[in-house]
Amino acid sequence: xxxxxxxxxxxxxxxxxxxxxxxxxxxxxxxxxxxxxxxxxxxxxxxxxxxxxxxxxxxxxxxxxxxxxxxxxxxxxxxxxxxxxxxxxxxxxxxx
Numbered sequence: 616x617x618x619x620x621x622x623x624x625x626x627x628x629x630x631x632x633x634x635x636x637x638x639x640x641x642x643x644x645x646x647x648x649x650x651x652x653x654x655x656x657x658x659x660x661x662x663x664x665x666x667x668x669x670x671x672x673x674x675x676x677x678x679x680x681x682x683x684x685x686x687x688x689x690x691x692x693x694x695x696x697x698x699x700x701x702x703x704x705x706x707x708x709x710x711x
Contacts (some may be wrong), residue, residue: 617698617704626692634637634678641674 621627635653642648661675682690693699 617696617701623695624692626640626689629686629689630678630682630692631645633682633689634661637661637674637678638683639700 631653636649638653639648639658642650661678662673664674666672666677679690696698
């Protein structure tokens, strides 16, 4: 199912590794700066964290930009997880 797809998708793991690296760099010098993993819920914070000089540019934009330069194939992770959108739709119905 969806959980299995997330856990065993190499491209998704690569995206998480880059997100972890960004978070550890930003939080360097603090207790949060040496994290060993990423909570899925914290990924939404990447879209909320904006650049100082460019308020429309978020950390999510930066993550995608870095991945396009370093490992563009990892951005195709969604295509190999057909059950995740189905599970998401199911959770949206349950949370109403």
